[in-house]
Amino acid sequence: MTVTESGLAGRSNKRILAVVGFLVFVEFSSGFLQGYYLPLLDAVRDHLGVSDASIAWFITVQTLAAGVCVPILSKLGDIFGHRRILRIGIVTVLIGTVLVAWAPSYPLVLLGRVLTGPIAVWLPLELAIVHNQIQGETARRAVGMLISALTIGALIGSLAAGLSSSLLPSMAAQLMVPVVMVAISAVFVYTLVPESTARTSPVIDWLGFILLALFMLVLLAGIKAVTSQVGLGAALIAAAIVLIGVFVWWELRTGSPALNLRVLTSNRLWPVYVTSFLFGMVLFGTQSITTTFLAGRPELVGYGFGLSAGTISLTNGTNMLLAAIGAAVYAYIAKGISLKGVLILGSGTIAISQLLLIVGHASLPLVVVGIALAGFGSGLLLGGLPAATTEASPADETGIATGVYNSVKTLGGALAGAVFALILGLFVIPEAGASGVGGYISIWVICAAATGLCPVLLALIRPEKKPAATTSVPATTAAGQTSQSV
Template sequence: MSKNPSSGSPLASSTQPAQRVVAIVGFLLFVELSSGFLQGYYSPLFGGMIEHWDITDAQITWFVTAQTLAAGVSVPVLSKLGDIFGHRRILRLTVISVAIGATLVALSPSFPLALLGRILCGPLAVWLPLEIAIVHSRLSLASSRKAIGMLVASITLGAVIGSISAGFTSNLENFTTVLLIPVVILLLCIVAVFVAVPESTERANPKIDGWGFAGLAVFMLLLLWGLQQASQAGFASLGTLLPIIGAVVVFLVWVWWERRAEVPAIDLSLITQSKLWPAYVISFIVGVIALGTQTILMTFLAGDPARLGYGFSMPASKLSLISLVSIFPAMLSSIAFARIAKRLGLLKVLLIGLSAGFIGQIGMAVLNTSLTAIIVSLIVSGLGVGLLLGALPALISEEAPLDSTGIATGLYNSLKTLGGAVAGSAFGLILASFVMPEYGAASLGGYVTVWIVCAASCLVGLLVLPTLRQNRPQTTVIQLPLDLEEKI
């Protein structure tokens, strides 16, 4: 493996005109905007999908589950293949796969066929790791940080645009036309990645650890399946225990194999070093607070205070506006993290992000009787999450060897997703344990417990952070043209 000069690949960057670099980042921003669009577009259409395919409320949950399982299996494998064969090459293949999947969803006469389309959409989650690898390979440290922040912000902005667009298109008479809207966006993505996106410059050992890849895929599939079952039947059910136990067994065998493989699928000695493992722990925590609580706040705010003793009886229209209260601060802070990191360093950015997340979650737990206090807590927490979402992939891509950037950032994405899945299952069980039988809803104590767990997770991240050791940036690098940093 090649050593990692913490400043990215300045030699490659210095040979490109500034306009070309700006164009590269611009097209990648469009790809991530499209990724966010797809993630935000489908959720508001679930009611229409139930009617379109004549399915039940329980069955529609598989629309999300199928894509999540496919993403959990494909992200580590595809990000590693990007390190071996080229990140642009794999990005092209995955964009085509997602486009085919979205087309299949739109044109499917039956729900099972639509689920096959959602499985083909699973590689959507690997776009960001592949793009980060391309950016880190082609740009300097400062430029790549700015680009990563903008990529993360583009996902959030795309999700907002997708959700709003679904609100307008859902009124169309032909539901197939409604579902074809994302296909148009994806066709533009195919043009972008084939015409305007360059290839990364580093390659890993071309030998493929087939058994290692297979073991990792089976582990992720079993674990995510078990967590999905836990969210419905609890952790004590046989349907939950069997896949989770199976996942543990597969993981132990996989670790044994990887430690003996000549060229392992994932270099365990790399990710267990002090410069990376704390970042991965914090990545899991980000998933807990950012993904695991997505429905918690909505059900709390929708609660009738006269009947349940909490909530604000908010209709769906107001709930969508409240969700933007945390989304936009996160988007802004993810863009701004590079400037903050330039002055304070990445570790202090993580410190600020975790502290803001802790304060926001504590605010939700303690001041939940005031809507104003909740909004302030959401803004503070959103700012913290945005800093973490920008800084973590930047730090990981800088600390990993250049020929392992794809798999290093792919693991970040997988752990973030896993954190959300674990939290979603655990939080569902917490609320169920606090349920009020006469109302069929959780009591205030359940929600407070969830927010305290999130605050405690941030506290764990703060305790882990001091163990993170960064490489010192090398000073003997070829400098970029002076106007390049300004344009990017």
């Protein structure tokens, strides 16, 4: 390599690192927002003068909006450019956060929460941009940095919410903090992040998108409703099953499907997606479970340690910090045992943590160790699963592949949340008004079985060459030249 070529390569590497750094801040902001609002929920309820039942929609509408928009916007990124759709998503979230902070009525606040739904698609679009710019070990490390930033952002956002409630004079001022974070991210994405160059077929499968959106909306609504209105929830879930059946029938017959089901069900991707679903059950389904168990008063309910909210926050913070560490180091571990080995290690670690909770739930040190192991194992999966997804997907379908990963993980968490609530209800102690220890043990058994199955599924992954782009469509680069997708 000549001196000139070496200099060009050095500048290129610096540019790539700069791009990753800016995206890391964007993902940190995403995590910050997701961690910031929850601790302020009671204060927001009082500020708006609404009931406990009404304020629950503050979380619900955002979850539903995220579930609908992630696969759609991910696919549109593959068609029109991932940076372009990321820009749209960030502006939409920015408008939503402004509405949440300043809207004069609760319906407008809920509209703002709907507009923040696209925050869930930031990560899939960022991963697509990263894998369009860099490959190999550098790309894996970049993915780890993004996931680690997301996790740390959620932790700092939660802490910042408590700090802002003490320092800022009004609720509107406190709710402006997320606006500032998103605005800075928007500046980065509009000025410093390059566009991806690979494009899939520009033909849009509108019917497929509509069916997919309806399926996600109806299924998430049904899962939420089943815990309080069993009949309505069951009807909605049944309707969702019909919708997904019609969707699959249509996708297998159309020339330019919204989801390339043949690729998504290949032997390099389907074990990753099933693992993501089972992992989502543990990751999202047990968040409140851990808190209520640690807070349980043994003299009243026969379990728990009567920990204060501050101590529980510290324990949960340790879990999140170890998850961030796991996501940051997964690429280095993969160099020694392969990416599939990291996924098997991560899921196996979580399974062991659940077994530790089952047998050691009466010992605080063992419970803390179990929570810590679950955090580190989760970090390995949070970094490794999206990396495995992007590496196994065609170059022009990276966005939708990672969007599906995100969606199935969310669906796993939503389903587990509903099922686990029903299980706890079966073990209620009437005198205490709380679930008995049998409910918690049952949940940990399910989680241990789910994550224990993952290594078996992951072992079925067969190595093969990365699929070529299904359609080669010229795309304009930042330099004004055209390049073909690979």
